[in-house]
Amino acid sequence: MNEPLLSIIILAPLAGALILGLFGKRMGERAISFVACLTVGISAALSFYVFFRHLHALEEGARIHDYLFTWINVGGFRADFALLLDSLSGIYILFVTFVAFWIHVFATGYMKGEAGYWRFFAYLNLFMFAMLTLVLADNFLLMFVGWEGVGLCSYLLIGYYFRKDFANDAAKKAFIVNRIGDFGFALGLLLLFLKSGSIFYFDDASRGIHGAFEWAASQAADPTTLSVIFAGGITTIAVLMFVGATGKSAQIPLFVWLPDAMAGPTPVSALIHAATMVTAGVYMVSRASFVYVKAPTAMAIVAIIGAATALFAATIGIAQWDIKKVLAYSTVSQLGYMFLACGVGAFTAGIFHVFTHAFFKALLFLGSGSVIIGLHHEQDMSRMGGLRKYMPWTFRTMAVGWLAIAGVPLLSGFFSKDEILYRTFTSSVLDPTLGKILWFVGAATALLTAIYMTRLMVLTFWGDERFDTHGSHSHDSHGHGDHHAPKESPVSMVLPLVVLAAGAIFAGYLGVPEALSGGRIQNFFEHLLHPAIAEPVAQGETAHAAEGHGTELALTAISTVIAFLGIWVGWSWFKRTPLWKPPRLLEEKYYVDEAYDAAIINPVKATSTGLLWKIIDVRIIDGAVNGAARLAALFGTGLRYVQSGLARSYVAIVIMGAVLVIGYFMLG
């Protein structure tokens, strides 16, 4: 099937980026925000239209293409600039464009009066183009284009305040760390192409294309041993691709860039570093589910890394003072959940969590942005408190996000998190003991999540007013130094909060686990995604049906208890001692940055300066270049004696030369 509107979805934000990038400097703020929101709005509207128009076909596994042109066609290698809409990319474009639209609206209020307003929105629109390309691509190479594009925009937006050193450092860190992951991803793609002869996802007879996934489906599954990782087969492909995912989605060991990325403006943190770009890794892994199901070792790695990251980041999140840093570690932790789901074969549950997380995490970030603006750019939670009565709408909407992420029943986070924990517990892909351990880690993380989110809320909205109401900060230059008390944000910022809060409440109802409704309501989300996702190969005999709904209900009850327990613990703990001093190890993030500095960065720097620069560059390379010049000068000095200035001596040389040449030919 064909759907020409797909290309409009990706091209509208590109047009916006071009208009704003080329002419934005001469446009007013209203015109800029109009163009930026309009183009993303067009994308969003078309996404909804296209998705619901083809909903029935998508449920039955239709793949709707929009072929634009053949990009590369060399020998056996072919890559098209073509878009693919199936249920997986359909879900993604829905929430990406929806959340992005409201974040754009929020940003028009948040960025008011900032220098480079046009630049910000040009980057943001460019990001939307790259993200939608990543999602809608119908082959891995085009996906890689989007993948690098979002990385670039992330770099540009983190470094938006480019006059500040910390923003530049954070931007470079994000870019370099991502590059490491991308290298793995690129290697994985090369190997996939070598093995399967195609970088397309699926067969398409109308274009004569064979898909890599059809190849993967025809392969035998690799055995579950560690040595297959290096065997150069399907497990190696899967592991290399996951390296890319750990970079983009901030998993151990490449998560270090995401907390620093909070140096960018808050709408950027909400859009790129919470709701959309960082979930690209999850998208890629679930897109490649056909590869992963044949590589059980790789899946185990994904699950273990995911669970470890979830717990690790949650323990750091509890000890941070910067409100955005807490949310950043929370994002890392939630991304860990999504990978845990993918690793245990519950790709659908992972995507479902991506979906719900996009709403409540974007909401929380925007809420924190509203708080930061309300307090005149204060991010330190130890200087907040008691904001409930000053910013009622920010408080109410953030409370929804807080309860949703904590896993309070009937809100969106509850359904998705519960689904992941249940599928981990009963996983048939992993060794059953490992599944139980991972479930325990996940449950512990859920408890910590509820605690640190309660801490964030209590420190911000309850308790003493620890902020400085006398405006002794040097913010008077901003022109609003006369507002001493914090005040509620304008409607352009509150409205997106309300919309996203509604999303955080209701998004979960798309995928209500069947056990909860007693099988009366179909799990729409799972049903929809089913054709786009590969079925994992069961290792043991633990079939789902045999378990019945009993286990699931019991686990749901445990999750609920955990959520309320966490909130209660956080409430009673931080209400009493809001400025509780966390252990130094946690406050300093386990010294991971310092360890990387000592183990990798400093040796690289030392080698670069000591060996590469001072010896190889100065001595060998410069030496060779200067030596060549000196040699030429030497010859020149010798030869210049021939230049006598006498025309007849030149003639003599010419004639002698001619005689020699002719003599050579005559005699030889």
Place this chain on the structure above:
Amino acid sequence: MVPLSWYLGLSALLFTIGAVGVFIKRNAITIFLCIELMLNAVNLAFVALSSYFGDMGGQLFVFIVMTVAAAEAAVGLAIIISIFRNRESLNVDEADSLKL
């Protein structure tokens, strides 16, 4: 019918006169004329051999040589005039400012 060797002999003679002229004369105009003489000696050899072998290639070459010679004459004379204006002399031995 004049045999080929006569033509070639005349050509060689003209060429030698030209070469010796370039070698021993000091006046730039004379040297220039000697160069033209060498070029035309070669032209003579070309047409003679072309006629002898019945091959048009040689005659084509003559046209190319004449074209180049015309261009070279234009440039060369311009240079000579310019040298004369600067130095009031056409003695090539005096135009030696490129010397060490």
